[in-house]
Amino acid sequence: xxxxxxxxxxxxxxxxxxxxxxxxxxxxxxNFQLNPLLNPVLIGTLFCYCILNIFGISxxxxxxxxxxxxxxxxxxxxxxxxxxYRQRKILKExxxxxxxxxxVGSLVxxxxxxxxxxxxNLNDKVIYSILPKSVTTAIGVDLSAxxxxxxxxxxxAIMVCGxxxxxxxxxxxxxxxxxxxxxxxxxxxxSSHAVGTTKALEMGEVEGAISGVSIGVAGICTVxxxxxx
Amino acid sequence: MKIVKQxxxxxxxxxxxxxxxxxxxxxxxxxxxxxxxxxILLVSGLIKEKQIQETADFLLVNIGLVFIPWSVGxxxxxxxxxxxxxxxxxxxxxSLFLTFLSTYYTVYFVQKLxxxxxxxxxxxxSL
Numbered sequence: 001x002x003x004x005x006x007x008x009x010x011x012x013x014x015x016x017x018x019x020x021x022x023x024x025x026x027x028x029x030x031n032f033q034l035n036p037l038l039n040p041v042l043i044g045t046l047f048c049y050c051i052l053n054i055f056g057i058s059x060x061x062x063x064x065x066x067x068x069x070x071x072x073x074x075x076x077x078x079x080x081x082x083x084x085y086r087q088r089k090i091l092k093e094x095x096x097x098x099x100x101x102x103x104v105g106s107l108v109x110x111x112x113x114x115x116x117x118x119x120x121n122l123n124d125k126v127i128y129s130i131l132p133k134s135v136t137t138a139i140g141v142d143l144s145a146x147x148x149x150x151x152x153x154x155x156x157a158i159m160v161c162g163x164x165x166x167x168x169x170x171x172x173x174x175x176x177x178x179x180x181x182x183x184x185x186x187x188x189x190x191s192s193h194a195v196g197t198t199k200a201l202e203m204g205e206v207e208g209a210i211s212g213v214s215i216g217v218a219g220i221c222t223v224x225x226x227x228x229x
Numbered sequence: 230m231k232i233v234k235q236x237x238x239x240x241x242x243x244x245x246x247x248x249x250x251x252x253x254x255x256x257x258x259x260x261x262x263x264x265x266x267x268x269i270l271l272v273s274g275l276i277k278e279k280q281i282q283e284t285a286d287f288l289l290v291n292i293g294l295v296f297i298p299w300s301v302g303x304x305x306x307x308x309x310x311x312x313x314x315x316x317x318x319x320x321x322x323x324s325l326f327l328t329f330l331s332t333y334y335t336v337y338f339v340q341k342l343x344x345x346x347x348x349x350x351x352x353x354x355s356l
Contacts, residue, residue, distance in 0.1 A: 066298030
């Protein structure tokens with residue numbers, strides 16, 4: 001039996017199954033308030049973790065297939081270039097506000113994480129790991145390595161930002177009566193990357209499009225800011 | 230065959246970008262080089278959208294799938310955060326809201342400023 005678990009296809013299979021389960025749950029409970037918690041990445045992760053523990057499979061064995069899938073993180077991030085290209089018209093019209101918004105947002109994200117981390121006594125390794133918390137995972141992981149952070153903490157922080165943003169940003173919008181669609185889109189993409197964009201898409205086409213573009217723009221801004229750290 | 234061709238184009242851009250990122254004198258993520266390079270190739274017309282469309286859309290829609298293996302690894306390493314987990318959540322979430330609001334108000338006020346300037350310009354001309 002162990003031979004089967006060591007086969008890379010096994011890791012790929014349970015990952016795909018977990019992801020599919022998450023997608024299905026999210027569709028099934030579309031109107032559920034905490035729906036972003038049914039995020040396919042989170043559900044898929046918990047599914048794989050349960051399977052590994054139930055069958056006593058080691059993480060190393062799972063990684064045979066897991067690493068294969070993870071190597072597609074780079075192409076999956078590169079194609080964000082296509083989504084920027086597709087929105088070039090709206091981006092051209094709103095370039096200055098969206099770019100400045102992403103830049104200021106990224107600056108606030110990094111500096112507030114740093115200052116709050118210091119104030120609340122997080123250790124330095126954790127602080128460096130959470131600096132790139134608002135960007136998309138591939139970029140965040142690269143930056144974390146560059147800054148001397150821990151990859152796992154960075155991924156956890158990125159997931160928290162995505163899911164908590166998708167859950168709570170709509171409340172902030174309602175509470176503060178925020179109306180500007182372009183600004184809402186930019187704020188979603190800059191603070192909560194792809195997971196937030198899913199929510200922005202539900203709010204409207206403009207919000208979704210700008211949010212999608214902002215993932216890439218905020219990623220580039222964050223990388224440039226990190227050059228000076 | 231179409232998918233294979235599209236995969237060749239996308240993977241080539243990734244490998245080249247990775248090479249460029251490693252050759253740069255400062256550290257810069259290959260993923261960002263690839264994203265920017267692809268956008269430039271599309272804008273310049275060297276690559277047409279339909280030459281990568283299906284494969285790119287598959288990757289865009291299912292981007293979450295490729296993050297799961299890393300995310301599973303996180304659960305095995307949660308102990309690095311021992312004793313700091315609550316503060317970690319608090320700091321990350323507070324900083325997240327600050328990011329959201331600062332982005333919103335920056336875009337909002339810059340738009341207003343631009344609109345005001347345009348109005349003034351128009352007004353100036355009519356005088």
